[in-house]
Amino acid sequence: MKQIHAKFVLAATLVAAGVVPTGVWAQTARSPVAPRRELVESVVREAYEKFRSDTSGKNADYIPYLAQVDSKMFGIAIVTTDNQVLTLGDVKYSFSIQSISKVFTLALAMEELGPDKVFAKVGSEPTGRPFNSPLAVVDMPSHSGNPLVNAGAIATTSLISGQNAGEKWKKILDFYSKAAGEKLVLIDEVYKSEAATNTGNKALSMLLAKYDRIYADPFESVDIYTKQCSVGVNATQLARMGATLANNGINPATGQQVIKSEDIPHILSTMTMAGLYDGSGGWAWHVGLPAKSGVGGGIVAIAPGKGAIAVFAPPLDEAGNSVKAQEVIEYVAQRLNYNLYSPTSVGLK
Numbered sequence: 001m002k003q004i005h006a007k008f009v010l011a012a013t014l015v016a017a018g019v020v021p022t023g024v025w026a027q028t029a030r031s032p033v034a035p036r037r038e039l040v041e042s043v044v045r046e047a048y049e050k051f052r053s054d055t056s057g058k059n060a061d062y063i064p065y066l067a068q069v070d071s072k073m074f075g076i077a078i079v080t081t082d083n084q085v086l087t088l089g090d091v092k093y094s095f096s097i098q099s100i101s102k103v104f105t106l107a108l109a110m111e112e113l114g115p116d117k118v119f120a121k122v123g124s125e126p127t128g129r130p131f132n133s134p135l136a137v138v139d140m141p142s143h144s145g146n147p148l149v150n151a152g153a154i155a156t157t158s159l160i161s162g163q164n165a166g167e168k169w170k171k172i173l174d175f176y177s178k179a180a181g182e183k184l185v186l187i188d189e190v191y192k193s194e195a196a197t198n199t200g201n202k203a204l205s206m207l208l209a210k211y212d213r214i215y216a217d218p219f220e221s222v223d224i225y226t227k228q229c230s231v232g233v234n235a236t237q238l239a240r241m242g243a244t245l246a247n248n249g250i251n252p253a254t255g256q257q258v259i260k261s262e263d264i265p266h267i268l269s270t271m272t273m274a275g276l277y278d279g280s281g282g283w284a285w286h287v288g289l290p291a292k293s294g295v296g297g298g299i300v301a302i303a304p305g306k307g308a309i310a311v312f313a314p315p316l317d318e319a320g321n322s323v324k325a326q327e328v329i330e331y332v333a334q335r336l337n338y339n340l341y342s343p344t345s346v347g348l349k
């Protein structure tokens with residue numbers, strides 16, 4: 001017993017001195033960043049410098065508004081579970097949250113219906129196909145696939161209760177704002193641009209209706225879904241939304257329990273499985289953190305118990321995931337040893 005205590009004191013001292021940056025002893029530290037703040041800052045700066053001139057990838061252009069967003073913009077934000085904030089680059093620009101919204105509508109649906117009903121009504125299987133695939137709706141036994149592809153997300157949005165579309169939309173926006181700890185607003189131009197061109201999503205909603213896998217009016221649900229995708233966030237707000245997931249559903253800035261603690265494992269596992277669509281397997285292999293991307297150029301990754309990193313850079317790869325955001329998060333996660341599956345990160349080595 002004495003020995004354990006001595007070991008604990010020694011560990012705490014070493015961690016406090018910054019001598020032991022990771023591993024089992026680091027878990028005795030109070031803060032997920034301090035006393036490593038300098039290390040985290042320098043790793044983020046390294047990542048920023050290393051990848052800032054990478055011009056690969058291309059802005060999404062199937063939503064006309066997104067094609068003309070400055071593709072050189074690049075911002076990184078980290079928010080920890082004890083509400084420390086680290087930012088670099090274009091972290092004030094408000095971009096459309098796009099598919100990252102799906103995570104939070106899933107959380108709201110579980111809040112209203114409980115996880116079992118959401119699982120039964122939407123499913124949670126990877127599609128292995130692009131995020132907007134109608135073939136997946138036809139082929140998959142669940143039809144909706146999972147809450148993070150378009151079909152499953154539209155089905156999830158259709159589960160949100162309300163007297164009318166306006167009430168449902170307000171509930172969704174308020175919920176996102178609570179997760180961000182700030183009032184979020186719709187970017188009207190993005191909404192109009194997407195609403196004028198979203199025939200593919202309307203088709204998905206009708207296919208879902210054919211299989212009885214949508215739970216409100218299909219086109220009304222697509223419209224609310226389109227609005228939720230057009231919510232503006234900056235990288236810091238997005239990182240705070242992620243930190244709320246990392247912090248057991250409690251927003252670290254406001255202290256409010258936004259998402260039920262028991263829903264968090266369902267959300268994080270769904271993100272691991274489908275957060276980067278058909279790039280999710282490679283992401284799990286290389287990075288090992290639940291994450292979610294959006295075609296607006298944002299990705300947020302969650303280090304449970306520690307915090308979240310959000311990166312914004314518009315050019316996307318073939319699967320629709322920001323190229324630079326993937327590079328930065330992979331680099332930072334490796335350097336700081338955040339991979340959930342690594343023995344070191346859970347203190348076994």
Ligand code: GLN
Pocket residue numbers: 098099100131132150194201226229293294295296320
């Ligand atoms: N609003 C976009 C769509 O429905 C979201 C897609 C995405 O971010 N991957 O296509």
